Amino acid sequence: MVTIFGKPLILLYGQLTLGLINGAFYALLSLGLAVIFGLLNIINFTHGALFMLGAFTTWALLNYAGIGYWPSLILAPIIIGALGLVIERVLIKRIAGLDHLYGLLLTFGLSLIIEGLMRNRFGSSGVPYEIPSVLQGATNLGFMVLPRYRAWVVVAAVVMCFFTWLLIEKTRLGATLRAATENAPLVQAFGVNVPRLVTLTYGGGVALAAFAGVLAAPMNSVNPNMGSNLIVVVFAVVVIGGMGSILGSILTGFGLGIIEGLTKVYYPEGSATVIFVVMALVLLLRPAGLFGRAT
Amino acid sequence: MAEPMLQVRDLHAWYGESHILHGIDFDVAEGEVVTLLGRNGAGKTTTLRSIMGLVSRRTGSIRYRGAEIIGERSDLIARRGIALCPEERGIFASLSVAENLVLPPVVAPGGLDLATLHTLFPNLQERSRSQGTRLSGGEQQMLAIARILRTGARLLLLDEPTEGLAPVIVQQIGHTIAEIKARGFTVLLVEQNFRFASTVADRYYVVEHGRVIDMIPNAQLEANMDKLHQYLGV
Numbered sequence: 185m186v187t188i189f190g191k192p193l194i195l196l197y198g199q200l201t202l203g204l205i206n207g208a209f210y211a212l213l214s215l216g217l218a219v220i221f222g223l224l225n226i227i228n229f230t231h232g233a234l235f236m237l238g239a240f241t242t243w244a245l246l247n248y249a250g251i252g253y254w255p256s257l258i259l260a261p262i263i264i265g266a267l268g269l270v271i272e273r274v275l276i277k278r279i280a281g282l283d284h285l286y287g288l289l290l291t292f293g294l295s296l297i298i299e300g301l302m303r304n305r306f307g308s309s310g311v312p313y314e315i316p317s318v319l320q321g322a323t324n325l326g327f328m329v330l331p332r333y334r335a336w337v338v339v340a341a342v343v344m345c346f347f348t349w350l351l352i353e354k355t356r357l358g359a360t361l362r363a364a365t366e367n368a369p370l371v372q373a374f375g376v377n378v379p380r381l382v383t384l385t386y387g388g389g390v391a392l393a394a395f396a397g398v399l400a401a402p403m404n405s406v407n408p409n410m411g412s413n414l415i416v417v418v419f420a421v422v423v424i425g426g427m428g429s430i431l432g433s434i435l436t437g438f439g440l441g442i443i444e445g446l447t448k449v450y451y452p453e454g455s456a457t458v459i460f461v462v463m464a465l466v467l468l469l470r471p472a473g474l475f476g477r478a479t
Numbered sequence: 480m481a482e483p484m485l486q487v488r489d490l491h492a493w494y495g496e497s498h499i500l501h502g503i504d505f506d507v508a509e510g511e512v513v514t515l516l517g518r519n520g521a522g523k524t525t526t527l528r529s530i531m532g533l534v535s536r537r538t539g540s541i542r543y544r545g546a547e548i549i550g551e552r553s554d555l556i557a558r559r560g561i562a563l564c565p566e567e568r569g570i571f572a573s574l575s576v577a578e579n580l581v582l583p584p585v586v587a588p589g590g591l592d593l594a595t596l597h598t599l600f601p602n603l604q605e606r607s608r609s610q611g612t613r614l615s616g617g618e619q620q621m622l623a624i625a626r627i628l629r630t631g632a633r634l635l636l637l638d639e640p641t642e643g644l645a646p647v648i649v650q651q652i653g654h655t656i657a658e659i660k661a662r663g664f665t666v667l668l669v670e671q672n673f674r675f676a677s678t679v680a681d682r683y684y685v686v687e688h689g690r691v692i693d694m695i696p697n698a699q700l701e702a703n704m705d706k707l708h709q710y711l712g713v
């Protein structure tokens with residue numbers, strides 16, 4: 185049997201794939217958080233709950249409307265993104281400009297309400313969602329057997345991250361967004377409707393979370409806790425990458441997923457904590473985060 | 480007589496609890512270059528920011544082309560055709576020079592096109608891919624002026640465009656202001672350097688402690704030199 189540092193290669197590949205998958209979710213979620221934080225200056229604790237609602241919307245579209253996975257990949261982000269627009273307009277707008285703490289409490293409270301309601305309705309164990317038929321099964325790559333759905337998740341996340349990056353870094357709308365992140369009053373004084381840009385940005389960040397939720401729906405059960413389990417790690421990812429950095433959140437997301445996977449191979453006991461250890465180290469050595477600009 | 484393009488009456492403004500402007504009055508007619516002079520802290524920048532809607536608490540009257548704009552949101556004020564070149568220049572670090580240049584949306588037809596701007600400011604074309612804040616101070620100032628000339632705004636508020644710049648660049652900015660005046664733009668200029676201002680301005684208002692205390696037409700500048708020196712403490 186081929187081994188590397190005393191571990192079977194098969195095990196290594198398997199955990200690396202799992203790491204990449206986790207990394208895909210970290211990247212998608214922290215990307216949305218970074219965009220929202222950059223412009224709104226709030227730490228969106230509702231992100232995990234909206235990710236979960238993305239998965240439930242996928243389930244509901246199938247079970248109540250007969251709409252399958254592929255249309256849901258577009259519909260669920262639109263539906264939850266629209267919910268995000270409402271949340272921003274009705275709630276978050278009112279605390280704009282106040283201390284971070286208000287935004288944190290508001291969005292945290294909101295996530296508790298959303299999760300509580302979903303738990304009441306669906307229970308904690310959740311509901312199943314099938315992998316779409318073309319993505320069922322696995323492909324034998326010779327050196328390992330790769331479940332097709334997992335490969336798809338990684339590809340979809342990479343593509344989505346790439347297009348988000350393109351939108352923000354290479355388009356006119358993105359330039360306006362970056363400028364407003366630096367100095368919103370001046371951008372508004374140039375004639376840009378910044379309040380509307382803020383609302384749309386929140387909706388966009390939330391839609392990314394919902395997109396991740398659709399990807400996650402067929403992986404385990406669709407359940408009310410799936411967001412809160414993930415979001416704690418995602419916040420660590422955001423801190424490590426540097427609050428508000430777009431490329432930083434993408435690279436850090438995937439990178440930490442891989443590190444987590446490797447830890448599972450070489451020191452399984454540490455796999456649940458390795459990200460937080462990295463976070464502590466980064467906070468000590470580079471408080472602005474790996475990709476963050478010190479302010 | 481028709482109403483002036485910009486009419487400011489009894490303008491008061493506050494930052495938090497501090498009452499900064501105590502009743503500013505002045506007019507700017509279409510096509511004029513009008514300069515606000517005054518010592519540091521007199522309230523010149525605050526006056527421009529109040530016109531642009533960037534000071535949250537302000538009272539009195541600011542009329543632009545006959546419409547009251549004092550309570551309006553700053554993006555709507557901009558869309559009426561007023562543009563600000565801020566004192567700190569406001570070049571965005573996360574945007575390239577080219578992106579900075581086209582950031583302000585076009586609010587009306589009649590702005591200068593990119594080709595004209597590049598003839599006026601050749602440096603901006605050469606450095607169009609650099610990060611905005613990598614430009615020299617003079618180049619950043621040109622960028623800050625150029626980007627508001629593109630938008631079709633007809634009233635330009637320029638806050639100390641020559642501050643801290645070398646004489647040759649000050650001269651170039653003087654030419655630019657003369658050029659935009661010739662093209663029919665209206666300019667409200669804040670300057671400490673009235674030698675520079677005298678090359679472009681039609682009239683001066685002197686601001687002190689948040690009030691306008693005097694108005695001097697350019698033709699009477701020489702006759703009022705002593706008085707001005709006294710106002711400005713130079």
Ligand SMILES: Nc1ncnc2c1ncn2[C@@H]1O[C@H](COP(=O)(O)OP(=O)(O)OP(=O)(O)O)[C@@H](O)[C@H]1O
Pocket residue numbers: 494497499517518519520521522523524525526566671
């Ligand atoms: N953001 C702010 N918060 C509180 N006070 C401010 C603020 N900005 C300016 N001030 C105060 O308002 C007064 C007027 O400032 P302003 O910037 O309008 O002066 P100015 O005439 O433009 O001066 P300068 O020639 O130095 O640019 C000053 O006393 C200043 O300290």
Ligand SMILES: [Mg+2]
Pocket residue numbers: 523524525566638
């Ligand atoms: Mg000033």
